[in-house]
Amino acid sequence: MNLVTVSGPPSSGKTSVILKTLAALDKRSVKPAVVKFDCLYTDDDLLYEKAGIPVKKGLSGSLCPDHYFVSNIEAVVDWGLDSEYDLLISESAGLCNRCSPYIKGIKAVCVIDNLSGINTPKKIGPMLKTADIIVITKGDIVSQAEREVFASRVQAVNPRAVILNVNGLTGQGCYELSTLLYDEGNHITSLKGMELRFSMPSALCSYCLGEKRIGESYQMGNVRKIDLKESVSNDT
Amino acid sequence: MIHRPLGLLLEEHPYVDTFLKENNIPVEGNQERSINDIIGGMSAETAEEFAFEIESLEQNLNLFITQMKEFLNEGADEVSSITIYPGTDKSGAPEGFDRLELKTGQIISIVGPTGSGKSRLLADIEWVAQKDTPTNRTIFVNDDIPESKWRFSISDKLVAQLSQNMNFVMDLSVEEFVRLHAESRMLEDIDTVVTHIIEKGNDLAGEKFQPDTPITSLSGGQSRALMIADTAVLSRSPVILIDEIENAGIDRKRALDLLLSEDKIVLMATHDPVLALLGDKRLVIQNGGIAKVIETTEEERSILVELEVLDARTNHLRNLLRNGERLHENR
Numbered sequence: 001m002n003l004v005t006v007s008g009p010p011s012s013g014k015t016s017v018i019l020k021t022l023a024a025l026d027k028r029s030v031k032p033a034v035v036k037f038d039c040l041y042t043d044d045d046l047l048y049e050k051a052g053i054p055v056k057k058g059l060s061g062s063l064c065p066d067h068y069f070v071s072n073i074e075a076v077v078d079w080g081l082d083s084e085y086d087l088l089i090s091e092s093a094g095l096c097n098r099c100s101p102y103i104k105g106i107k108a109v110c111v112i113d114n115l116s117g118i119n120t121p122k123k124i125g126p127m128l129k130t131a132d133i134i135v136i137t138k139g140d141i142v143s144q145a146e147r148e149v150f151a152s153r154v155q156a157v158n159p160r161a162v163i164l165n166v167n168g169l170t171g172q173g174c175y176e177l178s179t180l181l182y183d184e185g186n187h188i189t190s191l192k193g194m195e196l197r198f199s200m201p202s203a204l205c206s207y208c209l210g211e212k213r214i215g216e217s218y219q220m221g222n223v224r225k226i227d228l229k230e231s232v233s234n235d236t
Numbered sequence: 237m238i239h240r241p242l243g244l245l246l247e248e249h250p251y252v253d254t255f256l257k258e259n260n261i262p263v264e265g266n267q268e269r270s271i272n273d274i275i276g277g278m279s280a281e282t283a284e285e286f287a288f289e290i291e292s293l294e295q296n297l298n299l300f301i302t303q304m305k306e307f308l309n310e311g312a313d314e315v316s317s318i319t320i321y322p323g324t325d326k327s328g329a330p331e332g333f334d335r336l337e338l339k340t341g342q343i344i345s346i347v348g349p350t351g352s353g354k355s356r357l358l359a360d361i362e363w364v365a366q367k368d369t370p371t372n373r374t375i376f377v378n379d380d381i382p383e384s385k386w387r388f389s390i391s392d393k394l395v396a397q398l399s400q401n402m403n404f405v406m407d408l409s410v411e412e413f414v415r416l417h418a419e420s421r422m423l424e425d426i427d428t429v430v431t432h433i434i435e436k437g438n439d440l441a442g443e444k445f446q447p448d449t450p451i452t453s454l455s456g457g458q459s460r461a462l463m464i465a466d467t468a469v470l471s472r473s474p475v476i477l478i479d480e481i482e483n484a485g486i487d488r489k490r491a492l493d494l495l496l497s498e499d500k501i502v503l504m505a506t507h508d509p510v511l512a513l514l515g516d517k518r519l520v521i522q523n524g525g526i527a528k529v530i531e532t533t534e535e536e537r538s539i540l541v542e543l544e545v546l547d548a549r550t551n552h553l554r555n556l557l558r559n560g561e562r563l564h565e566n567r
Contacts, residue, residue, distance in 0.1 A: 140397070143463045143466070155391075
């Protein structure tokens with residue numbers, strides 16, 4: 001089984017792109033399945049079901065969704081292996097724009113959209129910087145110039161990645177993406193011994209543990225303070 | 237590279253500026269320091285927050301410089317033709333042509349119902365299909381097997397698109413916007429190019445706009461005019477797909493002339509007879525394939541002349557209305 005991790009900011013078009021891409025793989029008789037990780041709510045699983053794709057969903061609730069992802073990905077992979085799927089795609093929203101659920105040696109796809117603004121590439125951390133394939137969506141509604149500028153900024157942040165423009169509505173580019181996703185020679189049998197590409201955010205303070213009160217005396221653990229003295233331009 | 241002081245690095249490779257900016261590495265006040273010094277001097281927390289890893293940064297920088305060097309050296313690498321060899325439609329039936337050569341300076345119309353396979357055709361060209369897409373088409377560039385850069389290099393895309401749904405979304409003035417695009421192309425004489433594009437855009441637009449007009453407040457016609465002028469001059473893509481151009485607020489014929497004068501291959505998806513008949517030929521797309529290729533006949537060209545008279549009359553009446561005048565017959 002191939003494992004592919006897909007992530008990207010909320011509403012960037014991950015689900016549409018995955019659905020259209022899997023439809024393109026259908027002709028190659030590749031048996032896919034999807035695991036959708038989200039925070040509080042998702043009904044994207046219904047979209048996958050409607051398309052006849054086996055799907056599991058995991059909601060992290062009050063936990064950090066990426067921590068939740070790492071703690072569960074192994075079980076999910078075992079499920080995929082037991083069910084004898086050819087391609088398992090994990091889909092998760094990078095909610096704080098920093099993290100990435102990418103694993104060394106496992107293909108990583110980042111989906112971002114042209115509408116998110118020209119400065120987005122530098123705001124997104126490892127999720128964009130360490131991806132193997134970057135899919136840029138919603139190119140049909142911004143000007144050609146904006147598409148070109150956006151893509152060149154993405155390239156500056158991650159020159160190693162293959163960058164594809166994909167239209168999640170018409171599916172233009174999805175067939176091409178599908179050829180890059182599935183690889184007969186890339187099967188895994190377990191995640192044992194594998195590592196994340198980048199560390200998750202360190203967050204262990206009193207608020208992680210349920211504290212609600214505001215004030216210095218309630219703050220314990222890993223707490224950092226905003227520097228209000230420094231000039232704004234240094235604080236990006 | 238990462239041990240070279242930034243000042244020196246930027247002198248040798250000015251484009252590294254973009255790399256530094258996008259990677260949140262401050263240049264100001266750091267001329268004497270190298271990337272290694274800057275990252276090394278950061279607290280572990282800051283470095284982790286921005287996901288700075290000196291090894292991957294070094295790899296990325298070297299790769300970026302290589303890519304930019306290739307990009308800048310490629311001026312001579314012009315595309316003069318795209319050739320399409322047939323595949324099959326959705327039912328597996330062969331397409332209705334043997335070999336289709338699209339040359340720069342040509343307008344080719346695309347007709348056929350929505351969902352008939354227009355996107356697939358463009359995707360095939362963009363991906364320089366080699367019998368490895370659902371249609372089994374083969375695409376040649378300059379009558380030869382294409383290099384893989386056409387498929388993967390982000391700065392060498394074969395197709396640029398202009399469609400009716402497109403809007404500007406950036407918070408910039410016309411001038412800032414065109415400048416940004418020109419900068420991303422690493423041009424030498426940016427000021428001249430910017431002035432040229434704004435002039436050309438105004439040339440096409442029914443109502444004039446100023447360099448300091450915010451792009452988001454341009455009218456539909458003005459936006460389209462600026463997009464066409466900008467794409468004609470600044471986009472490196474040799475093929476331009478135009479998905480309908482509205483008949484208001486923009487001089488469509490001049491827009492096409494501008495694209496052709498910049499040696500583009502213009503593909504135009506339209507059912508407007510005035511535009512469709514401007515093409516040298518039209519591709520009829522049905523059921524996912526090109527069912528036939530029709531050369532525009534003399535008879536059709538004479539119909540076009542008739543239509544253009546009508547078109548001019550409509551435009552004239554529209555302008556009268558816009559200027560608050562009354563309409564009269566035969567005027």
